[in-house]
Amino acid sequence: MIHLQDVQKYYGDYHALRGINCDIKAGEFFSLLGPSGCGKTTLLRTIAGFEDITSGVVMIDGKHMEGVPANKRPTNMVFQSYAIFPHLTVEQNVGFGLRRDPRPKAEKDRAVAEALEMVGLKGFGARAAHALSGGQRQRVALARALILKPKVLLLDEPLSALDKKMRENMQVELIRLQRQVGITFILVTHDQEEALVMSDRIAVMFEGEIAQLADPETLYRLPNSRRVADFIGHMNFLPAKVAGEANGEIDVDVQGLGRCHISARQAPGGNRGEEPSVGFRPETLTLLYDGQTATDREATGLIEEVVYYGDMTYYDVKLDGVDAPARLSMRNVPGRPVLDRGAKARVAWSPSALVLFR
Ligand SMILES: Nc1ncnc2c1ncn2[C@@H]1O[C@H](COP(=O)(O)OP(=O)(O)OP(=O)(O)O)[C@@H](O)[C@H]1O
Ligand SMILES: [Mg+2]
Structure with missing residues (x-):
């Protein structure tokens, strides 16, 4: 048209x-x-x-x-x-x-x-x-x-x-x-x-x-730049180093998360000359409660901030080995308590949710 x-x-x-x-x-x-x-x-x-x-x-x-x-x-x-x-x-x-x-x-x-x-x-x-x-x-x-x-x-x-x-x-x-x-x-x-x-x-x-x-x-x-990612909702970024690439998989060392294999499809664009980083949305991190285990990978950290929205709670969690806190969102459901600021947290995450900007 x-x-x-x-x-x-x-x-x-x-x-x-x-x-x-x-x-x-x-x-x-x-x-x-x-x-x-x-x-x-x-x-x-x-x-x-x-x-x-x-x-x-x-x-x-x-x-x-x-x-x-x-x-x-x-x-x-x-x-x-x-x-x-x-x-x-x-x-x-x-x-x-x-x-x-x-x-x-x-x-x-x-x-x-x-x-x-x-x-x-x-x-x-x-x-x-x-x-x-x-x-x-x-x-x-x-x-x-x-x-x-x-x-x-x-x-x-x-x-x-x-x-x-x-x-x-x-x-x-x-x-x-x-x-x-x-x-x-x-x-x-x-x-x-x-x-x-x-x-x-x-x-x-x-x-x-x-x-x-x-x-x-x-x-x-799959925003094609950090700038677009930042403009559309919230995205966390962690510094990363690309270690190698083969068969559509990229090996990346991510601050605080260690070595990750990221599909080339999850690397949709450039970042205008900045250092490489990986991004992930708040809902791709999950707080683990007592007795729960991660289906993929697990990290630990400290809850620095808690923002309660009624249906959702946002947590800023400083993951061990990471400089800046990452934002994580959890849906509030009956029987799932809202955690306090200052509490230690276990967090589940998956490399498949990471987006690489390089
Ligand atoms: N008649 C004009 N003469 C000179 N500059 C103009 C004129 N109209 C717009 N501009 C400039 O062009 C740019 C784009 O303006 P535009 O109105 O398209 O922005 P916008 O994306 O609609 O912004 P907003 O969200 O504030 O409405 C701005 O920097 C504006 O100052
Ligand atoms: Mg306008």
Whole structure:
């Protein structure tokens, strides 16, 4: 549906997009994820046609977009600061894009009612837009974009103004909506959890470049750099030395963990000239309670910090022979006590959960 080839964008001297290459499939829920200022909005605006590119190719639905203005593109954008008209009613806001549509009024009214029902605002049509909550306004902005039946819907941080609970509700609603209408969604977010929950695929951007493009699970399990790993959830790193490599297996000496055999598949990328290290997620370490033994390998350490989250507890454990504490997460289940700070701990781990960055 969208084909981007070596897209470059300069604002004066500032190189905002540095060679973006990617293809987005029809019906895909695609997310652009990255820190503030990395170029997410710029990329979305170049797809929408609000921004000229300096060089490169943008194709939508098989057509070159060079010289095609925003209002002639099969896209619709919901802006970072969703601008709805406070003095109009909800209905008038949603129907705004249809004002020059030649269809009879009754038909347009039906389309408005349909769009409102889709975003869960049935019965709100006559309400003044200024008399809505933030989340309801958000949904009005969505309905207003959906009613134009774009092939591609561009969403720039559409949920950023909402509180956690409402955000989570809207995330589920958006996924449902996207399945229902089947159009291509491109979502911009700087919230990694939101991207993981919602997307078929995610492009992680830093400084105008795509650092990694993958499905959520690959991105989480096999980040291709320490930087991506750090941006997507928490990852522990330990210094490592590569001792040898043969038959798709890499022998690595890991601080505190000793000699490990790591599959070459678990070494997905480089680390930009830093010393080699291995990374592992908090949930790949398990605390061992009295009487339990590790199925693979075992280490010992000291619990330095305990953070209780209700469903989970996070422990910072200083493993013997390791300089920095490693974070470990345990699901809280009945009968499993939360351990105290300062307690000695036995920890189970497995080389298969390690990711090598070299
Ligand atoms: N019109 C402009 N003129 C000059 N520089 C700009 C312009 N628009 C954006 N930039 C710069 O380009 C870079 C990328 O901006 P962009 O708005 O795409 O970031 P973003 O990833 O959407 O960030 P955020 O998460 O904060 O919204 C930033 O450094 C920004 O200052
Ligand atoms: Mg932005």
